[in-house]
Amino acid sequence: MEKPFVYGTTVFGDNFTDRKIETKRLKMNFEAGVNTILISPRRTGKTSLVYRAIEQIADPSIKVVMMDIYDCRDEYEFYERFATAIFKGLASKAEQALSLAKSYLSRLSPKISLSPDPSQDFSITLGIGPKTESPDEILNLPEKIAQKRNIDVIVCIDEFQQIGEFPDSVTFQKKARGAWQLQKRVSYCLFGSKKHMMEKLFQDENMPFYHFGDQFFLESIPRQEWIDYIIQRFGTRNMVISKELAGVICDKVELYSSYVQQLAWNVMIEADGEVTEQDVENGYELLLRQSSALFVRQLADLTAYQMNYLKAIDRGVHAGFASAETLEEFRLGSKSNIARIESVLLEKELIDKRADGVYFADPVFAYWFHREYCS
Ligand SMILES: Nc1ncnc2c1ncn2[C@@H]1O[C@H](COP(=O)(O)OP(=O)(O)OP(=O)(O)O)[C@@H](O)[C@H]1O
Ligand SMILES: [Mg+2]
Incomplete structure (x- = not known):
């Protein structure tokens, strides 16, 4: 099948x-x-x-x-x-x-x-x-x-x-x-x-x-395309998901292709006939559990400075890491440290440099990191 x-x-x-x-x-x-x-x-x-x-x-x-x-x-x-x-x-x-x-x-x-x-x-x-x-x-x-x-x-x-x-x-x-x-x-x-x-x-x-x-x-597949796809695929199993909940699936993983499909599948496993909000939540928790071993490995050999840099991103810092206040607040070491930290985190594909600053590369990692280390 x-x-x-x-x-x-x-x-x-x-x-x-x-x-x-x-x-x-x-x-x-x-x-x-x-x-x-x-x-x-x-x-x-x-x-x-x-x-x-x-x-x-x-x-x-x-x-x-x-x-x-x-x-x-x-x-x-x-x-x-x-x-x-x-x-x-x-x-x-x-x-x-x-x-x-x-x-x-x-x-x-x-x-x-x-x-x-x-x-x-x-x-x-x-x-x-x-x-x-x-x-x-x-x-x-x-x-x-x-x-x-x-x-x-x-x-x-x-x-x-x-x-x-x-x-x-x-x-x-x-x-x-x-x-x-x-x-x-x-x-x-x-x-x-x-x-x-x-x-x-x-x-x-x-x-x-x-x-x-x-x-x-390659940009993300547009939200509306994903919603139609998700609804149609649930339909092949005689299951129903609302536009809103299909949209929640897209948003939780920020349209990241393989996560959209993985989360949708998790939700299908959780649901019975018609998908509920709770099914989507459960599916997302399952996604976090499925991903956590990999995330733990990605963090395994990071230094305290590199971890602190990730924590700064979590707190909404996306630029100006070398400013005196940011260096001090997040304990990032000296100004000359920043380029080195960034190159390691880029190499590990944990962060992504965009036109307006530095962000987590992976939306599920971002959520998981916040929950594990920042709350
Ligand atoms: N056009 C698409 N429609 C639906 N799902 C897609 C599409 N493209 C990618 N995906 C989802 O993303 C996953 C990864 O796709 P693919 O292997 O083509 O990506 P990739 O960018 O080549 O990945 P990698 O970086 O691992 O080589 C697929 O298994 C599927 O879940
Ligand atoms: Mg490939």
């Missing part, structure tokens, strides 16, 4: 709502070969949106290659992931992928491992290292294949901010941009969730990927 609400994984079909404008923009970029950079906080819907746009591409000569580089630690792991994804993505069968690999990377001896289950995936190992094929050859693989086969290729790279962690990252970035920007049959969709890292890669004019493509931030 189809799940009424889905959270924590990519959503498809009836579990995907709204994002019509973004889907259209992304699809048009894909079809026109425009590079795209997509940035949003964690679990707000980047991956789901990219898949949605891909599904709608009608032209069969456009091929899509998806890869996730969250665990690549250096450029060679990246090349390995990049090349294997290209071979897998552009071949329909394991043998075909292997022969592609052999013909395009002649100096390597690629190995393939098949899963015992025929419907399952296969994996290729290429063994790329500093002494094998040159980086340029790997980076130009999709273009070579695309030209030979007379197709267009879209390469989607998830968690792209990870390249910022590679040793000698800027040199790698120069190589990648240098190769990719000359390609005619290949475009790139680069997306990631660590907003401050993504911004550093793409918005700093001294960095190689500056102005690489059409860049957009």
Whole structure:
């Protein structure tokens, strides 16, 4: 039976709502070969949106290659992931992928491992290292294949901010941009969730990927869209929720995509036929319990200064942390401490810097933190 609400994984079909404008923009970029950079906080819907746009591409000569580089630690792991994804993505069968690999990377001896289950995936190992094929050859693989086969290729790279962690990252970035920007049959969709890292890669004019493509931030799905979605999904289980209570679900989690679905599911578990205010409260308490282990872990190694900074945010301070009064009132140490505190909290994605100041990145964390530490 189809799940009424889905959270924590990519959503498809009836579990995907709204994002019509973004889907259209992304699809048009894909079809026109425009590079795209997509940035949003964690679990707000980047991956789901990219898949949605891909599904709608009608032209069969456009091929899509998806890869996730969250665990690549250096450029060679990246090349390995990049090349294997290209071979897998552009071949329909394991043998075909292997022969592609052999013909395009002649100096390597690629190995393939098949899963015992025929419907399952296969994996290729290429063994790329500093002494094998040159980086340029790997980076130009999709273009070579695309030209030979007379197709267009879209390469989607998830968690792209990870390249910022590679040793000698800027040199790698120069190589990648240098190769990719000359390609005619290949475009790139680069997306990631660590907003401050993504911004550093793409918005700093001294960095190689500056102005690489059409860049957009994924905003929240509008409240009204969520309300319609929630009511409709309860309807599939013959359950009723009022517009007001569906709105309360949205507001409690400030329209944060995966939390809206998680809370709605919790409420569905609590409710019996028609949803009551108490069901929503209970669902929210359950959400706090489900999230608390993660929150505790996120706070585990914070210093007293970092905790105090979070407490200041809780008390409504969003700017001017380095002023003498704020430093003293919240015991934040010296003025020179502030930048360091902020960089740690940003790195841990506990805070978010917006145009008008610093806020908690996660609305459920904000509520939980207040209750645990500030009341
Ligand atoms: N368009 C949508 N309609 C309904 N729910 C959505 C939508 N987009 C995202 N969600 C909700 O958010 C969750 C996370 O979505 P997704 O994995 O696409 O986000 P992400 O930004 O790629 O996350 P991550 O940062 O973990 O990679 C989904 O499981 C779903 O609950
Ligand atoms: Mg994702």
